[in-house]
Amino acid sequence: MPEETPPDDVERVLADKSLLGRSGFSSGSDVYERARPGYSDESVTHLVDSLGIGPGSRVLDVASGTGKLTRSLVATGATCVAAEPSASMRASFAQVVPDVAQVGADAVRLPFASGSFDAVTVAQAFHWFATTEALAEFARVLRPGGGLALIWNERDESDPLVAELARISKWDVHQPYPVGRDFGVVVDRSGCFGPVIRTRFRFTQPLDRTSFVEQVASRSYIVVLPEERRRAILDDVAALAAGAEEPIGLPYLVDLFCARVR
Numbered sequence: 384m385p386e387e388t389p390p391d392d393v394e395r396v397l398a399d400k401s402l403l404g405r406s407g408f409s410s411g412s413d414v415y416e417r418a419r420p421g422y423s424d425e426s427v428t429h430l431v432d433s434l435g436i437g438p439g440s441r442v443l444d445v446a447s448g449t450g451k452l453t454r455s456l457v458a459t460g461a462t463c464v465a466a467e468p469s470a471s472m473r474a475s476f477a478q479v480v481p482d483v484a485q486v487g488a489d490a491v492r493l494p495f496a497s498g499s500f501d502a503v504t505v506a507q508a509f510h511w512f513a514t515t516e517a518l519a520e521f522a523r524v525l526r527p528g529g530g531l532a533l534i535w536n537e538r539d540e541s542d543p544l545v546a547e548l549a550r551i552s553k554w555d556v557h558q559p560y561p562v563g564r565d566f567g568v569v570v571d572r573s574g575c576f577g578p579v580i581r582t583r584f585r586f587t588q589p590l591d592r593t594s595f596v597e598q599v600a601s602r603s604y605i606v607v608l609p610e611e612r613r614r615a616i617l618d619d620v621a622a623l624a625a626g627a628e629e630p631i632g633l634p635y636l637v638d639l640f641c642a643r644v645r
């Protein structure tokens with residue numbers, strides 16, 4: 384979003400989840416790639432085993448971003464395809480996972496024939512399109528009995544540093560969904576998949592002070608702010624980082640939801 388966006392428009396984008404999901408990742412993919420965590424080996428192993436992903440599996444990673452989950456799926460020997468609407472994200476993806484085919488597509492309109500995939504994955508993104516419409520589209524492109532995995536790295540706000548970070552970065556005001564939301568309910572309600580298996584893991588991301596600030600800068604609601612408001616928040620985050628020992632450990636809860644097409 385351009386810096387000179389009128390304040391009313393900024394508020395409108397912040398209030399409209401699907402608009403924020405589109406605008407908040409239209410730039411800054413290099414910062415996203417540097418600062419955001421990947422997915423822990425433990426959670427990926429569980430995801431892959433639950434969905435039976437392995438050599439020869441056809442996997443569609445929806446909202447693939449810079450490929451933080453895709454690269455772990457490629458390592459299983461699966462044939463992966465990525466769907467991602469942001470050109471900026473796709474450009475970073477192409478550098479990191481150059482051998483994986485990508486399409487520019489929204490989650491609710493996937494340009495693939497019915498039954499094309501054994502598994503669909505969505506990492507850190509289902510909250511932008513958590514609808515029966517999107518789930519029906521995932522079910523359509525999956526073969527009968529195909530698997531769905533939704534995964535998030537959630538900041539563990541029981542940790543005092545994370546709680547303070549959430550407060551000063553205004554995450555508590557602008558978060559697109561509450562940490563720990565049970566997205567399995569949305570999946571169950573759709574009638575397209577089930578039953579949903581819920582699993583939670585934990586891991587800690589070690590960060591230097593610059594990356595600590597950058598992981599906040601990569602948040603969608605920060606990306607869309609006018610420069611003055613963005614700078615003020617990032618300066619507060621830098622001050623918090625300055626008082627912490629490096630590496631700064633950022634603890635995460637990893638929420639994983641797996642289900643099969645009904």
Ligand SMILES: C[S@@+](CC[C@H](N)C(=O)[O-])C[C@H]1O[C@@H](n2cnc3c(N)ncnc32)[C@H](O)[C@@H]1O
Pocket residue numbers: 404405408419445446447448449450451452466467468469472488489490491505506507508511512
């Ligand atoms: C937080 S990033 C997650 C990227 C990547 N999956 C990861 O784990 O790092 C959210 C992604 O959702 C994408 N996104 C937002 N709205 C979308 C939609 N309606 N359909 C598909 N992708 C969407 C954004 O472009 C962005 O790349």
